[in-house]
Each structure stands twice: as structure tokens, then as C-alpha cells.
Amino acid sequence: MNKTIITVREAALDVLEKIDKQQSYSNLLLNQVIQKGKIKGPDIGLLTEIVYGTIQRKMTLDYYLQPFLRKKPENWVLNLLRLSLYQMVYLDKIPERAIFYEAVEIAKKRGHKGIASFVTGILRRIQREGIRSLDLIEDPLEKLAISTSHPLWLVKRWHEQLGLQKTEEMCKHNLHAPVQAARVNLHKASKEEVIRLLSEEGFNVEESSIVPEAIRVLRGNIAHSDVYKKGYVSIQDESSMAVGHALTISPNLKVLDACAAPGGKTGHIAELLKGTGRVIALDLHPHKIKLIQENADRLGLANIDAQVMDSRELSRKFKSESFDRILVDAPCSGLGVLRRKPDIKYTKNEQDVLSLSKVQLNILNESADLLKKGGILVYSTCTVDQDENFGVVHHFLEQHSDFEPQPLQLPVTLSKFVGSSSHTLQILPQDFGGDGFFIASFKKKD
Template structure:
């Protein structure tokens, strides 16, 4: 696929991500598969799309002195400028003159000569004068927002919750790559054997300290291995694995996963149960419930019954005190997974957090009565916002004396997490910078 076509595809993708609030990773995957883009071109496309979305606020700041026009710039033109400046500032494999020439050609092809002249002029001015210096921004929060490309309101919110240092470290971590991690299917293969097989294939791996099934991959493409194709390993972040480890599901138990898509935790749960017992899995969307069934089939797990269902209405499906273990991995703002889904930080507003916290509270309120006396419930989210995490759990416990925080939870955390800075009286907040994982909150509640 010629370079021009790849970059024109990038412009299309960036515009769709921005206008349709589409998830970048899903759109990229679909585009690569539907157009059969070769792996070398796919890698470049992925890098430029992710990088441009990740650094969007920074790129707009860089471009602002050169866009002194009263006319509204069409979204595709702005994205063409963003991706070009991203390549000029953050990548070094293509010389600036080639980037500028190609951008002008795309502008001419998609628009007309006047647009091509405008794009060429802006990018040549950037090349000639250099981008503005962010160190001259006097307000600390605004400077951090521009330098790490996070909305200013979000930075100020995090500073109020966690202080400057944690916020600064989190923003920089969100702009970096994390290593991939996978989980072995222990009913098919041991972690040691899987690591030996990967080593034979030229991979560089490490054991995860979060889960006895976890492997961190420092080098190698797991998607191109028989281990992945045949369901011997599945991709899952370490923090997500920890959730299931702390659920302590055992063979023969009745377990409920109330919000189970895309299926990583529920299949991990079935593996921990040695495929003995029963796991009821629900998702609001029938399509996602079907994906869970497909994932379970691929891993050879037969105890998962995945169905469409609203977690707030599961008392119509099950009697009270039906389950030994319950997992509520609640829908959330997703601010812990910005590294992998950078568009999240632009698509959410403060009001969304309050709406989500109400949904989370409703789910917990409706699902908790389904837990047996003496049973355990894990509440988790992939976000770092206290209103969705600590504050919500505190409120629930205050209103329900029959549920208490399981005091053994902290002592049973893996040794490497025991001294984590994210521990509070209510649970564990994992920050992306601490262990190079997703940001995650989890806690364990017991019914007495």
C-alpha cells in the first residue's frame, strides 16, 4: 500500500474518531482488516493515529500561532495538519519536506489547490519558525494539560483528589506505552511451559507479580502465535487479572459477573474454578454477550452462561442470596485506560462522571442482595476517579450495615502490591505509573 494511501486513510480515521466519538482501537482494527493493509503499513498507520489522538491538545497548541484565520477549518483539514505536525515533532523516520509535500498532495486530492496551498503554507511556517514553547505557560495545571494533552478540567480534578505529584506522574504515564500482558489458560498449559514456548519463538517475557497466570511480554507479537490462536493464552492487563485473583472463586461455586463484557475477567474466573461450578455472566448488549460465549468456547470453558441483561434488573433473573461470589466490574469513565484508548479523555465531561456514579450505585444496590451470607463481592472499575470508586463504596457501606469491607483483602494482595501508594480505607487504587498497568480500582465486600 503506497504511503499516500496510508496517510489519506489516517486522515479519514482521525476525522471519524473525532466526529463520531468512535473508539480509536476498534476503528483502527476494522480499517486494517477491511482494507487488508500490510503489517508494515498497519504499524505506521497505528502509530500515527494513536500518536495524533494521544497528543491532540499539544498539537493544537503547536498549531495555534499559525492558524490566524477567521474561517472555520474543516475537521479533515485540521486532522491533516495535526498528523503532519505530529510526524514532524515526534517521529524522525520521514524528513519534514516529504511530510509537507504529502500533506499538500492529500489536501489537493481531497479538496482543491487553495486548500493545498493553505496546508503547505501552515506546515512550512511551522518548519521555519518552530512550535511555541510550553515552558512559558505560567499556570501549572494549564502547562501540564498542554504538555501531556489532557483536558485542563480533568487535571484540576485529579490535583484536588491526589495532589500535584501523583497527577503529573499519571499524565506522563498516560502518554507512554505499557508492555502487553497475557494470561495463560491453566487447564491447557502452565505458565512456565508457555514462557518456554514463547522464548523458543524469540519472545522476551517476564512473570507477572499480579497473577500466577500472568506473563508480561517485552518483545514479540502474541497475535501471530499458535498459543493465542488456539486459546492457550488470552490478552489481559495485569490489573484486570488482579480483580479475578482477589475474587477468590473456587471450583463448584455459583458466581455472578454482572457486567461481564468483553469477557477477560469472567473467563479468568472460570479458569480459577477449574471449569467446575457455574458462572452467570451478563451484559447490556446481546452482541457483547455473544462475544463472551465465543471467548469461552475458544478457551474451552463450559460453565459460563452468558446472556443479555441489565445489571440493575438481575433480581428478576435470580433469587436473593443465590451466589457465593459476585463481580461488579462497573461501567465507568475509563480514565484508567487512557494509554490504550486516548480518545476517552476528550469524549468525557465532568457531568458524565456524576451520571456514571449514579449508574454504578444503582448496579451495586440491585446486585448486592443476590450475594449469600458469608459471600464475597468485588467492586472494580478501570478509572481513577474517587466519585466512582472510594466515595461510592463508602456511601454503599454506610447505607447497608449487612455488608462490610472484607478486612482480609489488603493482606491477601500480592506482595509487590502490599505497599502500593494507592491503598485507602476503602480499597486499592492502582495508578498507571505505579506498575505500568492500567489504572484500576478494586475492593472486596463481605455479606455478614
């Protein structure tokens, strides 16, 4: 048996275990394991598929496993059963004998012969008897929750806010891996030149039909490309790129990016300024500020000033009316990016959403005084929750009579998603395959 294949399954189990124990993000852990284990080529794809697939489908896998388990086994054994069952049910190119063999070898290595026999017994019974039907679940919302592995509280919440059809579409869409998108740094190269260079490096890319300066990567991860290293592109989702356009940037403006890390929007704003003006980028953590500055250097952008600061205390540092534009890309529940970070589904709860909306409003309130009259304040989140989005917007306008809704000015391809209010945009993952995202625009009255 190929030793590398076993290593991939062991690595997958390591990642799943660390996610459970450390509550770390799957994407960060996966990158660490790939580098540490020196996993290369097709094995990276297999490892990514097993890890993300097992997390994405965890509730469904547990539903299938439950009839075969008299009691809950140790967590690592349960994760081994989950990742084995995921391959059996969802990956048709892997022979079951290989899945069984590798699961047993890992069980022996991590545990003992008794655990290996237990794992074999469970997998053999599933092979003989098959998995139970999801149609046995009578309640439609519970069935949707288990079949798409979304917690029931979340499905109920979305159902109340969005209706059944949109909720069902979103839950199903969240099970699919996102397409990597990138923003072309038009100060260094044209979009056509970047597409040509990436194609020469072996990547399969195409123009975005959503954002003018965006491309989509259909094959490969361009973070490892020379084009990326030279600062010709930044990896950023198309939904996220809409934020820069919402600020209606023109040369020589002074812009505050109040919650800037990891710096994708900061770079976009600086590029839209065409090397003029200044972007003050803030974050609470010094290591994140370092990343923003390194990214600015890679892109060749000298108009970014990254500073460590808590955005809830802006008025202590900056004078009133000192910025032409302010972006509050606020800390949020992240419920719009579940395809990228599927583990979020299982760690958030309803109280998190409610407490975050208070933090978001706090930062907006702190930012309001710093904007010049006639200036534009943009609020954005990567969530689809209405309390964090429309609720925060409503409360902000209620508390600030010196602000008014500002109609969003976006590329025509995005304008069809703008709400009837014209100053808000709610993107759902199923709209065009981007992240779930919310944007609202306000103008300070003259």
C-alpha cells in the same frame, strides 16, 4: 514516492476523521482500517503510531498550530495538519520532505490546489519559525494540561484528589503506549510452555512480576498467534487480573459476573474455579454475550453461562442469596485506560463522572440481596476517579449495614498498593505500567 506510505497517511486521516464524526473508539476503528486497507508489516506500526500519537498529543499540537492559523480550517484539514506536525515534532526518523509531500498529495486528493497551498504554507512556516515554547503558559495546571493533552477540568480534578505529583506522573505516563499483557490458561499449558511457544512464533515475551499467571508481550500482538487461537492465553491487563484474585475463588462456587463484557474477568474466574462451579456472566447487549461465549469455547471452559440482561434489574431474575461470589465490574468513565483509548479524554466531562457513580451504586444495590451470607462482593472499575471509586464504596457501606469491608487477598506483589483500609486497591498507571484500576471487597455478614 512509495504508494503504500501515502496510503498509511490517508488511512490515518480516515481514522481521525471517523473518531471525530462518529465518536467511535480509536482501537476499534484502527483494526477495521487495517483489515479493510490490507495494511501489513511495518506499515501497521507506522499507522498505529501516527493515529495514537496524534490523538494522544492533540491539545499540544493545537497549541503549536494556533499561532499559524488565522481561523480554524475544515476539520479534515486540521487533522491533516495535526498528523503532519506530530510526525515533524515527535517522529525523528521520518524526513520532513516526505511529510510535506504526503500532506500536500492528500490535500490535493481530498480538496483542491488552494488547500494544498494552504497546508504547504503552514508546514513551511513551522519549519522556518519553529514551535512556540510551552513555558509561555504561566498557570502550572494549565501548562500540565496542554503539555500532556489532558482537559483542564480533568487535571484540576485529579490535582484535588491526588495532589500535583501523582497527577503530573499520571498525565505524563498516559502519553506512552501500554505493554500488552496476557493471562495464561493454566488448564491448557504452563506459563513456561506458553513463553516457549510464543518465542517460537517470533514474539518477545517475559514473565510478569505482578501477577503469577501473567506474561508481558514486548514485541508483537499475540492476538494473531496460534497460542492465542488454541486458547492457551487471554489478552488481559495485569491490573484487571487482580480482580479475579480479589474474589478469593475456591472450587465449586457459584459466581455472578454482573457486567461481564468483553469477558476477560469471566474467563479468569472460570479458570480459577478449575473447571468446577459455575459463572453466570451478564451483559445488556446480545452481540457481547456472543463474544463471551465464543471466548469460553476458545478457552475450553464449560462452566460459563452467558446471558443477556440489564444488571440494574437482577432481582427480577435471581433469588435472594443465590451466589457465593459476585463481581460488579461496573460501567465507568474509563479514565484509567487513557493510554489504550486516548480519545476518551476529549469526550468525557465532569457530569459523566457524577452520573456514572449513580449507575454504579444502583448495580451494587441490586446485587447485594443476591449474595449468600458470608459471601464476597467485589466492586471494580477501570477509572482513577475518587467519586466513582471511594465515593461509591462509602455510599454502599452506608446503605447496607449487612455488609462489612473484606480485607483484600491478593498476590504479594500487588498487596503493597492496597490502601490503609485494606479492603480497597487503587492502581495508578504509573505504579507498574498497568491500567489505572480500582478494586473494593465487601463481605456479607453471617
